[in-house]
Amino acid sequence: MKQPARVWSLLLHLALFAWLVIACLPIVWTAIISLRQYVDAFSVPVKWLAPVTFENYSRLWIDKAFYRNFLNTAIVTFGTVSVSLTVGCLAGYALSRYRGAVGFWLLITALVFRSLPHSTLLPSFYVMFDALGVRNEYFTLILVLVAINQPFTIWMLRSFFVNIPQELDEAALVDGCSRFQAFRRVIIPVMWPGVVTTGLFSFLLAYNDFLLSSSLVNAERMTMPAAIANAISADSEAFLMQGVAGAVSITIPLILLVLLFQRQIVAGLTQGAVKG
Protein backbone atom coordinates (compact mmCIF):
# COMPACT_ATOMS: atom_id res chain seq x y z
CA MET A 1 0.00 0.00 0.00
CA LYS A 2 2.80 2.37 0.92
CA GLN A 3 5.02 1.65 -2.04
CA PRO A 4 2.71 2.67 -4.92
CA ALA A 5 1.87 5.92 -3.19
CA ARG A 6 5.54 6.86 -2.97
CA VAL A 7 6.13 5.98 -6.63
CA TRP A 8 3.13 8.02 -7.58
CA SER A 9 4.34 11.04 -5.67
CA LEU A 10 7.78 10.72 -7.22
CA LEU A 11 6.26 10.63 -10.70
CA LEU A 12 4.20 13.69 -9.86
CA HIS A 13 7.25 15.63 -8.77
CA LEU A 14 9.11 14.57 -11.88
CA ALA A 15 6.30 15.72 -14.14
CA LEU A 16 5.99 19.06 -12.38
CA PHE A 17 9.72 19.52 -12.49
CA ALA A 18 9.67 18.84 -16.22
CA TRP A 19 7.10 21.60 -16.61
CA LEU A 20 9.28 23.90 -14.53
CA VAL A 21 12.18 23.29 -16.90
CA ILE A 22 10.03 23.84 -19.98
CA ALA A 23 8.53 27.02 -18.56
CA CYS A 24 11.83 28.58 -17.61
CA LEU A 25 14.31 27.17 -20.09
CA PRO A 26 13.80 29.63 -22.97
CA ILE A 27 14.18 32.60 -20.67
CA VAL A 28 17.04 31.21 -18.62
CA TRP A 29 18.94 30.13 -21.70
CA THR A 30 18.48 33.54 -23.28
CA ALA A 31 19.84 35.13 -20.13
CA ILE A 32 22.85 32.80 -20.21
CA ILE A 33 23.74 33.45 -23.82
CA SER A 34 23.27 37.18 -23.40
CA LEU A 35 26.49 37.13 -21.36
CA ARG A 36 28.50 35.47 -24.10
CA GLN A 37 30.16 36.25 -27.36
CA TYR A 38 28.35 35.05 -30.44
CA VAL A 39 30.75 32.19 -31.08
CA ASP A 40 30.12 30.81 -27.60
CA ALA A 41 26.39 31.45 -27.65
CA PHE A 42 25.62 29.46 -30.78
CA SER A 43 28.27 26.83 -31.02
CA VAL A 44 28.33 23.19 -31.96
CA PRO A 45 28.57 21.37 -29.64
CA VAL A 46 26.75 23.50 -27.09
CA LYS A 47 29.07 25.01 -24.50
CA TRP A 48 27.80 24.86 -20.97
CA LEU A 49 30.43 27.19 -19.63
CA ALA A 50 31.85 30.10 -21.52
CA PRO A 51 33.70 33.31 -20.70
CA VAL A 52 31.35 35.92 -19.30
CA THR A 53 31.21 39.25 -21.06
CA PHE A 54 29.03 42.30 -20.61
CA GLU A 55 29.91 43.62 -24.02
CA ASN A 56 26.44 43.00 -25.48
CA TYR A 57 24.82 45.05 -22.77
CA SER A 58 27.23 47.93 -22.95
CA ARG A 59 26.94 48.07 -26.73
CA LEU A 60 23.16 48.08 -26.51
CA TRP A 61 22.63 50.48 -23.64
CA ILE A 62 25.41 52.95 -24.34
CA ASP A 63 26.22 52.82 -28.04
CA LYS A 64 22.70 52.13 -29.27
CA ALA A 65 21.08 54.43 -26.70
CA PHE A 66 18.68 51.79 -25.47
CA TYR A 67 18.14 53.91 -22.35
CA ARG A 68 16.05 56.19 -24.53
CA ASN A 69 13.71 53.33 -25.37
CA PHE A 70 13.63 52.53 -21.70
CA LEU A 71 12.54 56.09 -20.93
CA ASN A 72 9.92 55.91 -23.68
CA THR A 73 8.54 52.74 -22.16
CA ALA A 74 8.50 54.39 -18.74
CA ILE A 75 6.60 57.40 -20.05
CA VAL A 76 4.09 55.39 -22.04
CA THR A 77 3.36 52.79 -19.38
CA PHE A 78 3.09 55.37 -16.61
CA GLY A 79 0.71 57.48 -18.67
CA THR A 80 -1.40 54.50 -19.67
CA VAL A 81 -1.68 53.10 -16.16
CA SER A 82 -2.60 56.40 -14.53
CA VAL A 83 -5.17 57.44 -17.11
CA SER A 84 -6.82 54.05 -17.44
CA LEU A 85 -7.02 53.61 -13.67
CA THR A 86 -8.64 57.00 -13.20
CA VAL A 87 -11.23 56.45 -15.88
CA GLY A 88 -11.66 52.79 -14.98
CA CYS A 89 -12.28 53.50 -11.30
CA LEU A 90 -14.95 56.06 -12.01
CA ALA A 91 -16.64 53.95 -14.67
CA GLY A 92 -16.34 50.71 -12.72
CA TYR A 93 -17.77 52.30 -9.60
CA ALA A 94 -20.66 53.80 -11.53
CA LEU A 95 -21.43 50.53 -13.27
CA SER A 96 -21.33 48.57 -10.05
CA ARG A 97 -23.85 50.88 -8.33
CA TYR A 98 -26.12 51.56 -11.26
CA ARG A 99 -28.79 48.98 -11.97
CA GLY A 100 -30.34 49.40 -15.35
CA ALA A 101 -30.38 48.20 -18.90
CA VAL A 102 -27.86 50.79 -20.10
CA GLY A 103 -25.24 49.58 -17.66
CA PHE A 104 -25.71 46.01 -18.79
CA TRP A 105 -25.33 46.94 -22.43
CA LEU A 106 -22.26 49.04 -21.70
CA LEU A 107 -20.65 46.01 -20.11
CA ILE A 108 -21.56 43.80 -23.06
CA THR A 109 -20.10 46.41 -25.42
CA ALA A 110 -16.92 46.46 -23.37
CA LEU A 111 -16.71 42.67 -23.66
CA VAL A 112 -17.15 42.84 -27.42
CA PHE A 113 -14.39 45.40 -27.71
CA ARG A 114 -12.17 43.26 -25.57
CA SER A 115 -12.46 40.47 -28.11
CA LEU A 116 -11.62 42.71 -31.03
CA PRO A 117 -8.19 42.13 -32.54
CA HIS A 118 -6.19 45.32 -32.19
CA SER A 119 -5.20 45.34 -35.82
CA THR A 120 -8.75 46.11 -36.86
CA LEU A 121 -8.38 49.55 -35.36
CA LEU A 122 -4.92 50.14 -36.69
CA PRO A 123 -5.65 51.38 -40.24
CA SER A 124 -8.08 53.99 -39.04
CA PHE A 125 -5.78 55.15 -36.25
CA TYR A 126 -3.12 55.46 -38.87
CA VAL A 127 -5.19 57.56 -41.22
CA MET A 128 -6.93 59.65 -38.57
CA PHE A 129 -3.80 60.55 -36.66
CA ASP A 130 -2.01 61.39 -39.87
CA ALA A 131 -4.84 63.69 -40.83
CA LEU A 132 -4.77 65.34 -37.42
CA GLY A 133 -0.99 65.47 -37.43
CA VAL A 134 -0.66 63.79 -34.04
CA ARG A 135 0.87 60.51 -35.04
CA ASN A 136 4.25 59.92 -33.45
CA GLU A 137 3.36 61.63 -30.17
CA TYR A 138 3.55 60.09 -26.73
CA PHE A 139 0.05 61.10 -25.79
CA THR A 140 -1.42 59.54 -28.93
CA LEU A 141 0.10 56.20 -28.11
CA ILE A 142 -0.98 56.53 -24.49
CA LEU A 143 -4.52 57.40 -25.54
CA VAL A 144 -4.73 54.43 -27.88
CA LEU A 145 -3.36 52.04 -25.28
CA VAL A 146 -5.79 53.40 -22.71
CA ALA A 147 -8.67 52.93 -25.11
CA ILE A 148 -7.71 49.35 -25.85
CA ASN A 149 -7.12 48.68 -22.20
CA GLN A 150 -10.29 50.27 -20.95
CA PRO A 151 -12.87 47.50 -21.52
CA PHE A 152 -10.75 45.10 -19.53
CA THR A 153 -10.01 47.62 -16.78
CA ILE A 154 -13.67 48.49 -16.37
CA TRP A 155 -14.71 44.85 -16.14
CA MET A 156 -12.08 44.03 -13.61
CA LEU A 157 -12.61 47.07 -11.40
CA ARG A 158 -16.34 46.58 -11.53
CA SER A 159 -16.02 43.04 -10.24
CA PHE A 160 -13.95 44.39 -7.34
CA PHE A 161 -16.44 47.20 -6.64
CA VAL A 162 -19.38 44.82 -6.65
CA ASN A 163 -17.81 43.03 -3.69
CA ILE A 164 -17.90 46.19 -1.60
CA PRO A 165 -21.24 46.32 0.17
CA GLN A 166 -23.52 49.13 -0.83
CA GLU A 167 -24.13 49.86 2.87
CA LEU A 168 -20.66 51.36 3.03
CA ASP A 169 -21.44 54.22 0.66
CA GLU A 170 -24.87 54.62 2.16
CA ALA A 171 -23.31 55.09 5.57
CA ALA A 172 -20.96 57.70 4.14
CA LEU A 173 -23.88 59.49 2.46
CA VAL A 174 -25.86 59.54 5.68
CA ASP A 175 -22.86 61.01 7.48
CA GLY A 176 -22.96 63.93 5.07
CA CYS A 177 -20.55 63.01 2.31
CA SER A 178 -21.35 63.90 -1.26
CA ARG A 179 -21.35 61.05 -3.77
CA PHE A 180 -17.87 61.88 -4.91
CA GLN A 181 -16.54 62.27 -1.37
CA ALA A 182 -17.99 58.91 -0.47
CA PHE A 183 -16.22 57.43 -3.45
CA ARG A 184 -12.90 59.07 -2.71
CA ARG A 185 -12.76 58.90 1.09
CA VAL A 186 -14.51 55.62 1.76
CA ILE A 187 -14.58 53.36 -1.25
CA ILE A 188 -11.13 53.90 -2.74
CA PRO A 189 -9.25 53.07 0.50
CA VAL A 190 -11.18 49.80 0.70
CA MET A 191 -10.61 49.19 -3.00
CA TRP A 192 -6.86 49.58 -2.84
CA PRO A 193 -5.94 45.92 -3.51
CA GLY A 194 -8.27 45.84 -6.50
CA VAL A 195 -6.78 49.04 -7.89
CA VAL A 196 -3.25 47.66 -7.52
CA THR A 197 -4.20 44.45 -9.30
CA THR A 198 -5.88 46.24 -12.17
CA GLY A 199 -2.99 48.65 -12.41
CA LEU A 200 -0.60 45.72 -12.72
CA PHE A 201 -2.55 44.33 -15.62
CA SER A 202 -2.79 47.60 -17.48
CA PHE A 203 0.92 48.00 -16.87
CA LEU A 204 1.52 44.62 -18.47
CA LEU A 205 -0.60 45.48 -21.46
CA ALA A 206 1.16 48.77 -22.09
CA TYR A 207 4.58 47.29 -21.39
CA ASN A 208 4.12 44.25 -23.59
CA ASP A 209 2.37 45.87 -26.49
CA PHE A 210 4.18 45.54 -29.75
CA LEU A 211 1.69 45.98 -32.56
CA LEU A 212 0.62 49.52 -31.73
CA SER A 213 3.88 50.81 -30.31
CA SER A 214 5.80 49.72 -33.35
CA SER A 215 3.41 51.15 -35.90
CA LEU A 216 2.19 54.40 -34.39
CA VAL A 217 5.45 56.03 -33.37
CA ASN A 218 8.79 56.57 -35.03
CA ALA A 219 12.14 55.22 -34.02
CA GLU A 220 13.06 57.84 -31.44
CA ARG A 221 9.82 57.37 -29.50
CA MET A 222 9.66 53.59 -29.67
CA THR A 223 9.21 51.51 -26.58
CA MET A 224 11.59 48.68 -25.76
CA PRO A 225 9.64 45.79 -27.36
CA ALA A 226 9.21 47.76 -30.57
CA ALA A 227 12.86 48.71 -30.65
CA ILE A 228 14.00 45.15 -30.24
CA ALA A 229 12.07 44.10 -33.34
CA ASN A 230 15.13 44.90 -35.42
CA ALA A 231 16.78 41.87 -33.89
CA ILE A 232 14.15 39.61 -35.41
CA SER A 233 15.69 39.46 -38.81
CA ALA A 234 19.20 40.32 -37.73
CA ASP A 235 21.83 38.52 -39.72
CA SER A 236 24.86 40.23 -38.31
CA GLU A 237 26.21 38.50 -35.27
CA ALA A 238 26.86 41.53 -33.11
CA PHE A 239 23.38 42.81 -33.86
CA LEU A 240 21.80 39.53 -32.88
CA MET A 241 23.64 39.45 -29.58
CA GLN A 242 22.44 42.98 -28.82
CA GLY A 243 18.94 41.73 -29.46
CA VAL A 244 19.51 38.95 -26.94
CA ALA A 245 20.75 41.48 -24.40
CA GLY A 246 17.73 43.66 -25.11
CA ALA A 247 15.36 40.76 -24.60
CA VAL A 248 16.85 40.09 -21.20
CA SER A 249 16.70 43.79 -20.31
CA ILE A 250 13.00 43.82 -21.09
CA THR A 251 12.36 40.72 -19.05
CA ILE A 252 14.14 41.72 -15.84
CA PRO A 253 11.48 44.23 -14.68
CA LEU A 254 8.83 41.60 -15.39
CA ILE A 255 10.60 39.01 -13.26
CA LEU A 256 10.81 41.53 -10.41
CA LEU A 257 7.10 42.15 -10.87
CA VAL A 258 6.29 38.45 -10.59
CA LEU A 259 8.34 38.15 -7.42
CA LEU A 260 6.83 41.23 -5.79
CA PHE A 261 3.21 40.98 -6.86
CA GLN A 262 2.59 37.29 -7.39
CA ARG A 263 -0.45 37.30 -5.17
CA GLN A 264 -2.10 40.24 -6.91
CA ILE A 265 -1.46 38.77 -10.34
CA VAL A 266 -3.02 35.47 -9.36
CA ALA A 267 -5.95 37.31 -7.81
CA GLY A 268 -6.42 39.32 -10.97
CA LEU A 269 -6.34 36.29 -13.23
CA THR A 270 -8.94 34.48 -11.21
CA GLN A 271 -11.09 37.47 -10.38
CA GLY A 272 -13.31 37.23 -13.42
CA ALA A 273 -13.22 33.47 -13.40
CA VAL A 274 -14.10 32.27 -9.95
CA LYS A 275 -16.77 34.83 -9.30
CA GLY A 276 -18.36 33.82 -12.57
Next chain:
Amino acid sequence: MLLLLALPLAVTFYLSVRSCALQMEVVTVTESSPFGTKEVVTQRAVMGPDGRALSVCRFVGLEYFRKVLGLDVGDGDQAGSAAPPDASGAGAAPAAASPQRATEFMGALRFTLLYTFATTPFVLLLGFALALGVNQVGQRWRPMYISASLLPFIITPVVGALAIKWLFRDNGLVPYFLSQFGISLFWMAQAWSARLLIILYGIWHVVPFAFIVFYAGLQSVPQDSLEAARIDGANAWQRLLYVTLPHLAPLFVFVTLIHLMDAYRVFEPVMVLTQGAFTTSVQYLTYYILLQENNPYKASAAAVLTTAGIAVLLIPLLMRTWKEQRRGG
Protein backbone atom coordinates in the same frame (compact mmCIF):
# COMPACT_ATOMS: atom_id res chain seq x y z
CA MET B 1 -14.25 54.56 -24.85
CA LEU B 2 -16.89 54.99 -27.50
CA LEU B 3 -14.89 57.76 -29.13
CA LEU B 4 -11.65 55.85 -29.26
CA LEU B 5 -12.92 52.38 -30.04
CA ALA B 6 -16.23 52.64 -31.84
CA LEU B 7 -15.24 55.59 -33.97
CA PRO B 8 -12.04 54.01 -35.31
CA LEU B 9 -13.96 50.85 -36.03
CA ALA B 10 -16.51 52.83 -38.01
CA VAL B 11 -13.72 54.69 -39.80
CA THR B 12 -12.14 51.36 -40.68
CA PHE B 13 -15.38 50.24 -42.25
CA TYR B 14 -15.58 53.51 -44.12
CA LEU B 15 -12.00 53.35 -45.33
CA SER B 16 -12.39 49.81 -46.55
CA VAL B 17 -14.68 50.87 -49.36
CA ARG B 18 -12.61 53.82 -50.45
CA SER B 19 -9.37 54.39 -52.16
CA CYS B 20 -7.14 57.41 -52.30
CA ALA B 21 -4.22 57.92 -54.56
CA LEU B 22 -2.07 60.84 -55.40
CA GLN B 23 -3.38 62.65 -58.39
CA MET B 24 -0.77 62.24 -61.04
CA GLU B 25 -0.23 64.17 -64.21
CA VAL B 26 1.83 63.25 -67.19
CA VAL B 27 4.37 65.90 -68.03
CA THR B 28 6.98 66.19 -70.68
CA VAL B 29 10.30 67.28 -69.33
CA THR B 30 13.08 68.46 -71.51
CA GLU B 31 16.40 67.15 -70.30
CA SER B 32 19.51 68.92 -71.37
CA SER B 33 22.78 67.13 -71.20
CA PRO B 34 26.15 67.48 -72.87
CA PHE B 35 24.97 64.89 -75.38
CA GLY B 36 22.07 66.93 -76.60
CA THR B 37 18.56 67.50 -75.35
CA LYS B 38 15.79 64.95 -75.25
CA GLU B 39 12.21 64.95 -74.10
CA VAL B 40 11.21 62.53 -71.37
CA VAL B 41 7.64 61.70 -70.54
CA THR B 42 7.24 61.27 -66.81
CA GLN B 43 4.75 61.58 -64.03
CA ARG B 44 4.54 63.87 -61.10
CA ALA B 45 2.07 64.56 -58.36
CA VAL B 46 -0.25 67.49 -58.86
CA MET B 47 0.30 70.17 -56.26
CA GLY B 48 -2.57 72.04 -54.74
CA PRO B 49 -2.46 75.78 -54.12
CA ASP B 50 -1.06 75.17 -50.63
CA GLY B 51 1.86 73.18 -51.96
CA ARG B 52 0.68 69.77 -50.81
CA ALA B 53 0.13 66.91 -53.14
CA LEU B 54 -3.49 66.53 -54.13
CA SER B 55 -5.04 63.15 -53.78
CA VAL B 56 -8.18 61.80 -55.30
CA CYS B 57 -10.48 59.82 -53.11
CA ARG B 58 -13.29 57.80 -54.49
CA PHE B 59 -15.71 55.11 -53.57
CA VAL B 60 -14.48 51.76 -54.75
CA GLY B 61 -17.09 49.52 -53.18
CA LEU B 62 -15.92 46.01 -52.57
CA GLU B 63 -12.86 46.17 -54.78
CA TYR B 64 -10.39 45.79 -51.96
CA PHE B 65 -12.40 43.04 -50.36
CA ARG B 66 -12.16 41.10 -53.58
CA LYS B 67 -8.47 41.79 -53.71
CA VAL B 68 -7.82 40.70 -50.16
CA LEU B 69 -9.94 37.62 -50.63
CA GLY B 70 -8.15 36.85 -53.86
CA LEU B 71 -11.22 36.92 -56.08
CA ASP B 72 -9.79 39.68 -58.17
CA VAL B 73 -6.74 38.37 -59.96
CA GLY B 74 -4.63 40.22 -62.44
CA ASP B 75 -5.47 43.81 -61.66
CA GLY B 76 -2.57 45.94 -60.52
CA ASP B 77 -1.96 46.43 -56.85
CA GLN B 78 -2.51 50.14 -56.50
CA ALA B 79 -5.92 50.97 -57.86
CA GLY B 80 -5.69 54.72 -58.33
CA SER B 81 -2.13 55.21 -59.44
CA ALA B 82 -1.86 53.98 -62.95
CA ALA B 83 1.36 52.45 -64.10
CA PRO B 84 3.51 54.67 -66.28
CA PRO B 85 1.88 54.68 -69.68
CA ASP B 86 4.72 53.19 -71.62
CA ALA B 87 6.12 50.82 -69.05
CA SER B 88 5.25 47.35 -70.23
CA GLY B 89 7.36 45.56 -67.65
CA ALA B 90 5.60 47.09 -64.67
CA GLY B 91 2.26 45.56 -65.56
CA ALA B 92 3.66 42.07 -65.57
CA ALA B 93 5.09 42.11 -62.07
CA PRO B 94 1.82 42.42 -60.09
CA ALA B 95 0.23 39.84 -62.33
CA ALA B 96 3.03 37.43 -61.60
CA ALA B 97 2.77 38.09 -57.90
CA SER B 98 -0.98 37.70 -57.69
CA PRO B 99 -1.42 33.92 -57.90
CA GLN B 100 0.72 33.41 -54.83
CA ARG B 101 -1.06 36.25 -53.15
CA ALA B 102 -4.47 35.26 -54.39
CA THR B 103 -5.49 33.45 -51.25
CA GLU B 104 -3.87 35.88 -48.86
CA PHE B 105 -6.71 36.29 -46.49
CA MET B 106 -7.98 32.75 -46.72
CA GLY B 107 -4.51 31.42 -46.02
CA ALA B 108 -4.12 33.70 -43.04
CA LEU B 109 -7.56 32.77 -41.73
CA ARG B 110 -6.87 29.07 -42.17
CA PHE B 111 -3.70 29.24 -40.14
CA THR B 112 -5.31 31.42 -37.48
CA LEU B 113 -8.10 28.89 -37.06
CA LEU B 114 -5.64 25.99 -37.09
CA TYR B 115 -3.65 27.74 -34.37
CA THR B 116 -6.77 28.46 -32.35
CA PHE B 117 -8.17 24.96 -32.46
CA ALA B 118 -4.84 23.19 -32.15
CA THR B 119 -3.83 25.05 -29.01
CA THR B 120 -7.16 25.08 -27.17
CA PRO B 121 -7.31 21.38 -26.16
CA PHE B 122 -3.67 21.37 -25.07
CA VAL B 123 -4.14 24.52 -23.06
CA LEU B 124 -7.18 23.11 -21.28
CA LEU B 125 -5.74 19.65 -20.65
CA LEU B 126 -2.22 20.67 -19.66
CA GLY B 127 -3.49 23.54 -17.57
CA PHE B 128 -5.88 21.28 -15.73
CA ALA B 129 -3.29 18.54 -15.26
CA LEU B 130 -0.83 21.03 -13.83
CA ALA B 131 -3.43 22.46 -11.50
CA LEU B 132 -4.26 18.98 -10.22
CA GLY B 133 -0.59 18.16 -9.84
CA VAL B 134 0.32 21.30 -7.94
CA ASN B 135 -2.74 20.80 -5.79
CA GLN B 136 -1.31 17.42 -4.74
CA VAL B 137 2.19 18.48 -3.75
CA GLY B 138 3.10 19.92 -0.39
CA GLN B 139 2.13 23.43 0.56
CA ARG B 140 5.67 24.80 0.58
CA TRP B 141 6.41 23.86 -3.03
CA ARG B 142 3.39 25.57 -4.50
CA PRO B 143 4.55 29.22 -4.60
CA MET B 144 7.64 28.17 -6.52
CA TYR B 145 5.59 26.43 -9.19
CA ILE B 146 3.17 29.31 -9.46
CA SER B 147 5.90 31.93 -9.81
CA ALA B 148 7.75 29.93 -12.40
CA SER B 149 4.58 29.27 -14.34
CA LEU B 150 3.64 32.93 -14.37
CA LEU B 151 6.81 33.80 -16.22
CA PRO B 152 5.90 32.53 -19.72
CA PHE B 153 2.49 34.12 -19.40
CA ILE B 154 3.66 37.50 -18.29
CA ILE B 155 6.66 37.87 -20.56
CA THR B 156 6.51 40.29 -23.46
CA PRO B 157 5.21 38.20 -26.39
CA VAL B 158 7.88 39.46 -28.74
CA VAL B 159 10.59 38.56 -26.27
CA GLY B 160 9.06 35.17 -25.54
CA ALA B 161 8.86 34.35 -29.22
CA LEU B 162 12.42 35.54 -29.73
CA ALA B 163 13.61 33.36 -26.86
CA ILE B 164 11.95 30.36 -28.47
CA LYS B 165 13.44 31.30 -31.80
CA TRP B 166 16.95 31.49 -30.39
CA LEU B 167 16.43 28.17 -28.69
CA PHE B 168 15.41 26.49 -31.94
CA ARG B 169 17.81 28.38 -34.21
CA ASP B 170 20.48 26.50 -36.14
CA ASN B 171 23.23 25.70 -33.66
CA GLY B 172 20.77 26.47 -30.88
CA LEU B 173 20.13 24.28 -27.88
CA VAL B 174 17.19 22.20 -29.07
CA PRO B 175 18.49 21.29 -32.55
CA TYR B 176 21.72 20.27 -30.82
CA PHE B 177 19.87 17.90 -28.53
CA LEU B 178 17.82 16.50 -31.37
CA SER B 179 20.94 15.95 -33.41
CA GLN B 180 22.23 13.74 -30.59
CA PHE B 181 19.35 11.44 -31.46
CA GLY B 182 20.07 11.68 -35.14
CA ILE B 183 17.32 14.16 -35.98
CA SER B 184 18.51 17.16 -37.83
CA LEU B 185 15.92 19.72 -38.66
CA PHE B 186 16.03 23.34 -39.65
CA TRP B 187 13.01 24.55 -37.75
CA MET B 188 12.63 27.90 -39.41
CA ALA B 189 13.17 26.62 -42.93
CA GLN B 190 10.06 24.54 -43.52
CA ALA B 191 6.44 25.48 -43.45
CA TRP B 192 5.21 22.66 -41.23
CA SER B 193 7.95 23.00 -38.63
CA ALA B 194 7.58 26.77 -38.51
CA ARG B 195 3.86 26.33 -37.92
CA LEU B 196 4.48 23.69 -35.29
CA LEU B 197 6.84 26.09 -33.57
CA ILE B 198 4.20 28.82 -33.47
CA ILE B 199 1.71 26.39 -31.99
CA LEU B 200 4.25 25.21 -29.42
CA TYR B 201 4.91 28.81 -28.49
CA GLY B 202 1.17 29.38 -28.11
CA ILE B 203 0.82 26.43 -25.76
CA TRP B 204 3.85 27.48 -23.73
CA HIS B 205 2.48 30.99 -23.45
CA VAL B 206 -1.12 30.27 -22.45
CA VAL B 207 -0.96 27.09 -20.35
CA PRO B 208 0.07 29.08 -17.24
CA PHE B 209 -3.08 31.16 -17.49
CA ALA B 210 -5.28 28.06 -17.61
CA PHE B 211 -3.24 26.55 -14.80
CA ILE B 212 -3.68 29.53 -12.48
CA VAL B 213 -7.41 29.76 -13.13
CA PHE B 214 -8.00 26.04 -12.60
CA TYR B 215 -5.78 26.01 -9.54
CA ALA B 216 -7.80 28.80 -7.97
CA GLY B 217 -10.95 26.92 -8.92
CA LEU B 218 -9.69 23.75 -7.22
CA GLN B 219 -9.25 25.67 -3.97
CA SER B 220 -12.94 26.47 -4.02
CA VAL B 221 -14.20 22.91 -4.59
CA PRO B 222 -16.35 22.19 -1.53
CA GLN B 223 -14.43 19.80 0.69
CA ASP B 224 -17.55 18.28 2.27
CA SER B 225 -18.86 17.14 -1.12
CA LEU B 226 -15.54 15.44 -1.75
CA GLU B 227 -15.66 13.83 1.67
CA ALA B 228 -19.24 12.70 1.17
CA ALA B 229 -18.22 11.12 -2.12
CA ARG B 230 -15.32 9.38 -0.39
CA ILE B 231 -17.58 7.99 2.30
CA ASP B 232 -19.98 6.76 -0.35
CA GLY B 233 -17.11 4.75 -1.78
CA ALA B 234 -16.06 6.79 -4.78
CA ASN B 235 -12.43 6.32 -5.80
CA ALA B 236 -10.15 9.20 -6.73
CA TRP B 237 -11.06 9.00 -10.41
CA GLN B 238 -14.79 9.06 -9.69
CA ARG B 239 -14.41 11.97 -7.30
CA LEU B 240 -12.59 13.88 -10.01
CA LEU B 241 -15.16 13.01 -12.64
CA TYR B 242 -18.37 13.56 -10.69
CA VAL B 243 -17.50 16.20 -8.10
CA THR B 244 -14.53 18.28 -9.19
CA LEU B 245 -15.18 18.54 -12.92
CA PRO B 246 -18.81 19.66 -12.70
CA HIS B 247 -17.72 22.26 -10.20
CA LEU B 248 -15.08 23.58 -12.59
CA ALA B 249 -17.23 23.49 -15.73
CA PRO B 250 -17.82 27.27 -15.80
CA LEU B 251 -14.07 27.79 -15.61
CA PHE B 252 -13.55 25.61 -18.65
CA VAL B 253 -15.99 27.77 -20.55
CA PHE B 254 -14.27 30.90 -19.29
CA VAL B 255 -10.77 29.78 -20.26
CA THR B 256 -11.97 28.59 -23.66
CA LEU B 257 -13.66 31.90 -24.33
CA ILE B 258 -10.67 34.01 -23.34
CA HIS B 259 -8.30 31.76 -25.22
CA LEU B 260 -10.39 31.88 -28.39
CA MET B 261 -10.30 35.67 -28.29
CA ASP B 262 -6.58 35.77 -27.68
CA ALA B 263 -5.65 33.03 -30.11
CA TYR B 264 -7.56 34.71 -32.88
CA ARG B 265 -5.27 37.68 -32.60
CA VAL B 266 -2.03 35.73 -32.66
CA PHE B 267 0.54 38.08 -34.07
CA GLU B 268 3.92 38.30 -32.40
CA PRO B 269 5.02 34.68 -32.82
CA VAL B 270 4.01 34.76 -36.46
CA MET B 271 6.04 37.86 -37.00
CA VAL B 272 9.05 36.72 -35.05
CA LEU B 273 9.23 33.07 -36.02
CA THR B 274 8.49 33.19 -39.72
CA GLN B 275 8.32 36.84 -40.71
CA GLY B 276 5.32 35.88 -42.77
CA ALA B 277 7.37 33.64 -44.99
CA PHE B 278 5.41 30.43 -44.60
CA THR B 279 2.37 31.42 -42.76
CA THR B 280 0.44 34.47 -41.77
CA SER B 281 -2.28 35.22 -39.32
CA VAL B 282 -5.11 37.65 -39.88
CA GLN B 283 -3.62 40.31 -37.62
CA TYR B 284 -0.27 39.95 -39.29
CA LEU B 285 -1.95 40.45 -42.65
CA THR B 286 -3.40 43.82 -41.69
CA TYR B 287 -0.13 44.92 -40.17
CA TYR B 288 1.78 43.86 -43.24
CA ILE B 289 -0.53 45.52 -45.75
CA LEU B 290 -0.56 48.72 -43.74
CA LEU B 291 3.14 49.09 -43.13
CA GLN B 292 4.80 47.26 -45.99
CA GLU B 293 2.40 47.99 -48.81
CA ASN B 294 1.51 51.28 -47.17
CA ASN B 295 -2.12 50.98 -48.18
CA PRO B 296 -4.54 51.79 -45.36
CA TYR B 297 -7.55 51.11 -47.55
CA LYS B 298 -6.63 47.57 -48.39
CA ALA B 299 -5.58 47.10 -44.77
CA SER B 300 -9.02 48.28 -43.71
CA ALA B 301 -10.64 45.70 -45.92
CA ALA B 302 -8.51 43.03 -44.26
CA ALA B 303 -9.43 44.46 -40.88
CA VAL B 304 -13.14 44.35 -41.61
CA LEU B 305 -12.85 40.73 -42.68
CA THR B 306 -10.96 40.04 -39.45
CA THR B 307 -13.78 41.55 -37.46
CA ALA B 308 -16.30 39.44 -39.35
CA GLY B 309 -14.22 36.37 -38.56
CA ILE B 310 -14.12 36.95 -34.82
CA ALA B 311 -17.83 37.71 -34.83
CA VAL B 312 -18.63 34.39 -36.50
CA LEU B 313 -16.32 32.60 -34.09
CA LEU B 314 -17.60 34.16 -30.89
CA ILE B 315 -21.29 34.83 -31.38
CA PRO B 316 -22.42 31.23 -30.73
CA LEU B 317 -20.32 31.09 -27.57
CA LEU B 318 -21.47 34.47 -26.33
CA MET B 319 -25.09 33.59 -26.99
CA ARG B 320 -24.71 30.41 -24.98
CA THR B 321 -23.12 32.10 -22.01
CA TRP B 322 -25.69 34.83 -22.13
CA LYS B 323 -28.55 32.34 -22.10
CA GLU B 324 -26.99 30.50 -19.19
CA GLN B 325 -26.55 33.74 -17.30
CA ARG B 326 -30.20 34.53 -17.84
CA ARG B 327 -31.34 31.11 -16.73
CA GLY B 328 -29.04 31.27 -13.73
CA GLY B 329 -30.61 34.56 -12.75
